[in-house]
Amino acid sequence: MDTMAAWEVAAPGPIATRPLRAVRRPVPVPAADELLVRVRACAVCRTDLHVAEGDLPPHRSPVIPGHQVVGEVTAHGDAVTGWAAGDRAGIAWLRHTDQTCVYCRRGQENLCPSSRYTGWDADGGYAEYATVPADYAYRLPDGYDDVHLAPLLCAGIIGYRALRRAELPPGGTLGIYGFGSSAHLTAQVAIAQGATVYVMTRSPAARELGLGLGAAWAGGADEPPPVPLDAAILFAPVGDLVPPALSALDRGGTLAVAGIHLTDIPVLNYERHLFEERQLRSVAANTRDDGREFLALAAAHPLHVTTTVYPLDRADDALADLAGDRVEGAAVLVP
Numbered sequence: 434m435d436t437m438a439a440w441e442v443a444a445p446g447p448i449a450t451r452p453l454r455a456v457r458r459p460v461p462v463p464a465a466d467e468l469l470v471r472v473r474a475c476a477v478c479r480t481d482l483h484v485a486e487g488d489l490p491p492h493r494s495p496v497i498p499g500h501q502v503v504g505e506v507t508a509h510g511d512a513v514t515g516w517a518a519g520d521r522a523g524i525a526w527l528r529h530t531d532q533t534c535v536y537c538r539r540g541q542e543n544l545c546p547s548s549r550y551t552g553w554d555a556d557g558g559y560a561e562y563a564t565v566p567a568d569y570a571y572r573l574p575d576g577y578d579d580v581h582l583a584p585l586l587c588a589g590i591i592g593y594r595a596l597r598r599a600e601l602p603p604g605g606t607l608g609i610y611g612f613g614s615s616a617h618l619t620a621q622v623a624i625a626q627g628a629t630v631y632v633m634t635r636s637p638a639a640r641e642l643g644l645g646l647g648a649a650w651a652g653g654a655d656e657p658p659p660v661p662l663d664a665a666i667l668f669a670p671v672g673d674l675v676p677p678a679l680s681a682l683d684r685g686g687t688l689a690v691a692g693i694h695l696t697d698i699p700v701l702n703y704e705r706h707l708f709e710e711r712q713l714r715s716v717a718a719n720t721r722d723d724g725r726e727f728l729a730l731a732a733a734h735p736l737h738v739t740t741t742v743y744p745l746d747r748a749d750d751a752l753a754d755l756a757g758d759r760v761e762g763a764a765v766l767v768p
């Protein structure tokens with residue numbers, strides 16, 4: 434049987450203990466409804482770190498992480514139509530919903546209790562090959578190479594959903610807390626749509642990046658922005674930033690928390706943080722419509738995607754660098 438290089442998490446633990454392990458695995462065989470994709474690029478997401486460190490409880494063990502895959506279809510199951518060998522395909526986080534529950538039926542498949550996720554419930558893209566149900570694979574826009582497309586598949590799509598959840602009014606002021614892979618894409622979408630963007634981050638290099646991409650102002654992680662914010666998105670997985678971000682909102686403003694995991698939020702003061710109809714909202718994954726909308730926007734407004742490339746055999750270094758805030762933009766693994 435053909436084998437492939439892959440990385441798996443068998444025993445989650447602190448990143449310093451190197452929970453990722455290099456292995457050889459059989460090349461997966463696509464099920465009837467699946468594509469087999471030869472991975473050409475897989476971007477690293479903070480969620481991969483949560484899977485490796487055990488912040489997300491294991492759903493499959495061992496599991497190959499990675500859910501921002503750009504690759505080439507090399508085979509597919511008998512029930513697949515509309516895809517052919519040689520097509521470029523994207524594999525993202527959401528890979529199954531039941532389409533029968535109350536949430537799916539009202540257009541909120543991101544809340545489906547039967548949902549399954551790439552790199553958590555099923556093997557992902559830290560490997561030379563990966564499979565995906567064809568109905569959950571994305572067609573990808575032209576005008577980007579594989580490396581620059583990969584971060585769009587989670588960082589881009591989830592950031593776009595967070596932006597929608599933040600209910601930024603047209604021409605409004607948007608605060609962005611934490612400025613990594615997802616934030617730098619979301620900022621560009623917001624600016625293209627007419628927003629004025631304020632960046633709060635502890636990283637001087639990220640502040641420079643934000644200003645270079647068109648942000649009006651950049652300051653420290655919890656520094657008050659110079660104007661009240663109509664909306665804000667918290668990308669840093671740091672609950673301590675929720676109170677200053679809520680305080681920075683104007684009346685009626687909304688703070689959306691983009692991450693899947695957040696450290697504890699300190700006690701809030703109703704008057705200072707929530708009164709006058711300030712809102713605090715979470716973001717749970719995305720629908721496929723979010724993904725298709727975002728990729729259409731990315732086709733219409735070419736995004737400047739900052740990446741740091743790592744060969745696949747350095748996936749553990751890429752994850753450690755992400756944990757240590759040493760990656761500019763998105764880390765992308767290339768087999």
Ligand SMILES: [Zn+2]
Pocket residue numbers: 530531532533534535536537538542544545546547
């Ligand atoms: Zn459902």
Ligand SMILES: [Zn+2]
Pocket residue numbers: 478479480481500526587588
């Ligand atoms: Zn992700």
